[in-house]
Amino acid sequence: MANWPKLSSPHPAIELSDLTAASVLGRGGNGIVFFVRHLSSGRTLALKCISKPSRDGDYRRIWFERDVLLALQHPLLPSLRGIVSTDKLVGFAMDYCPGGDLNTVRRCQAEKMFSQEMIRFYAVEMVIAVEHLHTLGIIYRDLKPENILIQENGHIMLLDFDLSTKLPTSPSSPKSHFTRSKTLLSKTKPNNLLPLFRCFSCHHAGVSPDLAAGENLLPSPKKSKSFVGTEEYVAPEIIIGKGHDFAVDWWGLGVVLYEMLYGRTPFRGQNRKETFRRILTKPPELVGKQTALMDLIGKMLVNDPSKRITCDEIKRHEFFRGVDWDLVVDIARPPYIPMGKKWEExxxxxxxxxxxxxxxxxxARAATRNAGSVVRNSANEDFAVF
Known part of the structure; x- marks a missing residue:
């Protein structure tokens, strides 16, 4: 077995004996997430645990995820609260999101469907979260409802960086929208804030500064050729395998928005081969009266990444007319506030x-096989859940 390196992060180590686990929040081939209580502080957390691997490549993936978590300080992205390390596993302790994922939110709606206003709200937050990752050089590569969780305050949290990678960013790259909003909000009087959306109210709050990309993030070429993603959400350039960049995340967002609008993904086939064929050859079926949302989805689901809509174009799109991007994280009443999961003693x-x-x-692999296939870094196309 490869040697397990010592932790160099400033985040405190947590002893597994100082945690009690009440339930399993999610599981899969590469890890399992527990709902835990930290006995010393009484705080409830989500603990993602991964079995210590025997291959160096698997170690590098775990350390990459750790370094991503260390680089993130953003209200729509997770914060690393501590690291657990035993002879058998490594665990990342993060904030617990009591609202479940976007699928949970959909099931809570009266007609099991999202309204246009709800789609707009969650779309805005997804764009901001992905944009912030891109400014750190991180391609997310696994945008799907299961990875978009709802925090206690109703805002999203984009979680799970198993399939992410890092590409170099240029010195002229634009700053994160989150950074820009910090400066603007600090100079704005609360009583002058305009509503972001007509059905939601805002409040003025300070925003902590973001953190530059960690030096420990693995270096990468200008494009990645890894074959990764979740089957129904994977971008065509990943399937082709000639290299991909940040544009794959806007394709993934297009698939998520389509699913929020229609209740199904746009390219699902009878099997993996048929799904990939549809992704490569079939335009999405945008049925019904044409709307700004449909136009946006169509521009995201363009096969040629060089012709796909960009982040700046997305933010200027008609669907987001009237949105003040600098106030999103300060909305006091998002469209769905979770009741919260009580601690199970x-x-x-x-x-x-x-x-x-x-x-x-x-x-446990068989129990989760129907949840969706994940494409991994593998020459033999090893599709595994989680």
Whole structure:
């Protein structure tokens, strides 16, 4: 087994014995997420645990995810609260999001569908989160409803960087929208703030500064040729395999918006081969009265990445007319405020190491196989869940 390097991060180590796990929030081939309580502080957290691998390549992926989490300081992205390391696993402790994911929000709606205003709100926050990652040089590469969680305050949190990678950014790259909003808001009087959306109210709040990309992030070429993503959301240039860049995330957002509008993804086939064929050859079916949202989705789901709509063009699109991008993170009443999951007091708690060991051994893979296939960095197209 490869040597497990010592942690160099400023974030405190957390002993597994100082955590009690009440339930499993999600699981898959590469990790499992627990709902835990930190006994010393009484704080509830989400703990993502990964079995310590035997291959150096797998170590590098774990360290990459750690370094991404260390580089993030943004209200729509996770913060690393601590790291757990035992002989059998490594775990990342992050804030717990009680609202579930976007699929959970959809099921809570009266007609099991999103309204145009809800789609607009979540689309704005997804654009801001992805834009911030891109300014750090990070391509997310796995945008889908399951990875878009709802925080206690109703704002989203984009989670899970298993499939992310880093490309170099130029010195002339634009600053994160989050950074720009910090300066603007600090000079704006609360009573002069205009509503971001007619149905939501805003409040003035300070925003902490963002953090530059961590020096430990793995260097990458100008384009990545990794074959990664989730089957129904993967961009055509990833399937072709000649190289891809940040544009894949705007394709992924187009698929998510389509699913929010129609309740299904646009290219799903009877099998993986048919799904990929549709992605490469079939335009999305945008049925019904044409709207600004449909136009936006159509411009995101353009096969040629050089002709696909860009971030700046997205923000200027008709669908977002009237949106003040500098006030989004300060909306006091998002469209959905979760009730929150109460702590489940378990007398002995879950055996975290045992469950992680079972997952890494493949015993839990069958239970999650129907949740969607994930394309991994693999020459033999190893599709695995999570």
């Amino acid at each position: 378990v007398s002995e708690g879950l055996d975290v190491e045992k469950i992680v060991e079972e997952v890494s051994g493949g015993k």
